[in-house]
Amino acid sequence: MAALILFTLFSLGLLFPLTSTTSDTLSKGSSLSSEKPEDVLTSPNGVFSAGFYPVGDNSYCFAIWFTQPSQSSHPTIVWMANRDQPVNGRRSKLSLLKNGNLILTDAGKFTVWASNTLSSSSAQLYLYDSGNLVLRTSEGDILWESFDFPTDTLLPQQQLTRNTKLVSSRSQSNYSSGFYKLLFDYDNLLRLLYDGLEISSIYWPDPWLVSWDAGRSTYNSSKIAAIDSLGMFVSSDNYTFMSADYGVVLHRRLKLDHDGNIRLYSWEEEEERWVVSWQAIQKPCRIHGICGANSMCSYGAGDGGRKCSCLPGHKMKNLTDWSYGCEPGFDLSCNNKDSGFLLLSSVEFYGYDYGYFPNYTLGECENLCLQLCNCKAFQFKFDEGKGFSKCYPKTVLLNGYRSPEFEGDLYLRVPESSLLSYTNSAEDFRLDCSSEGTVQLDRTYGKSRGNRTLKLLLWFAYGVGGLEIICFFFGLSLLRHWRKGKTP
Structure with missing residues (x-):
């Protein structure tokens, strides 16, 4: 009897393989699917999650977010792989190939994003407690990590370097790349840049200030900046700041917001919300x-x-x-x-x-x-x-x-x-965000022949069943008329 039960369970496992992932690791040859909400990597401490995040109608980005939602009920995104090219909600996958390359494929089976890594030894994808998504070999060699490719957010233990920059999102609901950048300039200073459709300009620190008047130094060429979990930010150009709640170990994130201001957010556990504990520009205009x-x-x-x-x-x-x-x-x-x-x-x-x-x-x-x-x-x-x-x-x-x-x-x-008609004609418009952030993807799918055949068989069965019901009632009616004819 026990052997029969084991055989049944084994057969069910073959028919319905358990492919969902809820651990902190993705192994070589495995994948995460956009069609399965349960296909999520979670850091060992449970603070961070990684998976497919919806950014519009039937469009998804592979992202990392804080697992615990804020009062807005939306997860707080800290990184995205494909912010400028969302994939479809059907048939898209993040796959760790046997050659060690991590790829994100769309419904059309073409590669949207890749880590461009190769490894002959066994490789696995880990989501660390720090929020860093790391692809490493069994020997511990790091092939790729998300901390080296930030989007608009810097986390504690993550460095901003000469080779990295933060790029704002397009708006609060549109996660694609916006017009604002935080980066180290050619003179070794950390700056905020407006990189618009036609014109670019530096606006922080104040562009009319020379470096020493802004409290900066151009002599250190290491170009490194970082924030710690206590709330202190240190940059190689001598720029430092401390958060308003400095000294307490909290979940923190330094974000270049869509409005061009860079802010440090701290997590308030009791109220379950993010609060601004520092911002670079006090006069947003x-x-x-x-x-x-x-x-x-x-x-x-x-x-x-x-x-x-x-x-x-x-x-x-x-x-x-x-x-x-x-x-x-x-x-x-x-x-x-x-x-x-x-x-x-x-x-x-x-x-x-x-x-x-x-x-x-x-x-x-x-x-x-x-x-x-x-x-x-x-x-x-x-x-x-x-x-x-x-x-x-x-x-x-x-x-x-x-x-x-x-x-x-x-x-x-x-x-x-x-001149006279324009004197009092300044128009004041307000931003309409009702439709912002919706990303329409042009994706076509060929209908499965198996599904079409199944539908035809179902319609045929319905037709035969309906005909049988009609014949039944027709025969029943004839029988009643026949019985009435025989009654004297």
Whole structure:
């Protein structure tokens, strides 16, 4: 009897193999499937998980996240393999091949991502307690690790080096690569870079500061930075900071957010939520490119305490994305007499000056801009400390913000005929995130012939069954009529 039970269990194992993975290890020749939510690697301490994470309609990325969800109920992602090329929810796999290469394949069986590793000895994929996903041999040699390829997050024990950088996501719900980067520059300084569709610029530390005024050193070329679990960040350019809750061992993550600010988050166990314990930029409107061209940032109720608005006479290019900025609803003429200037108080647009012209009067600065066909506006400011005015004709209107702290004004060039109508026409748009982050994948599948045959057999069975029922009731009806005919 026992032998019969063992044989039955063995047969069921052949018919229904247990391929799901819930350990911290993936062995050579094994795979994780996007169709099986249970196919997840979990670190030995249970803090981190790795598997397929949904990022849109039928689109998935292989990711690492904190196992315990926050109050938002969404897992906190710390790494992604294929953030810019999600795979389909069907037939996609992460496989550790027998040659030691770790590959992510889509439904079409083509390789979306690979570790590009080779090993003749046995190799396994481990998820460490630190959140590091490591491919190593049986001898302990590391072939590949996720810590060497960060996305937008740095974890304790993970180093930012000359060969790595953090790249923000596109938005809060769109995990693809955005426009902001944290990296070591050519001068050995750790910087934040806005790398937009057309223009790039450094915005942290403040670009007008020399390195020593920003408390940095260019002499150490090692280019290494890291955060520890106590909340201290140390960089080789002498930049350091401590979190507001420094000294307590907590789950922490340093993230370059989609808005271009870098923040340190600490986990509050009791309230089960992440809190900001440090951030690099206290005035978010100073972040470059946040509102796009021909628009300005101001402080108020909005995303991160700020909002974007188009300049008068301009309209948004993309109603769901401020990074595209605004476009003018008019054409400027090179004829001086066809243009006028609209005063925008306490508004500054940083950079992209035609030049710097000190000690110009307001009229001289205006005439200078009118003589330049590509002059879009001019910045005018009186420097009380130096006792003279400053004139900056602008050829590109980027990095604009309005703040009472700015003791200068912007004079926007508009058609003279529209000057009066634009005086009070600044439009204020809000970001619509209702459809953001949905990624549509163009994937076609050939229908299985086996399924088609099965469907035909089922329809045939239904037809035969229906015919039998009809014949039954028809025969029953004839029988009743026959009996009635025989009754006297």
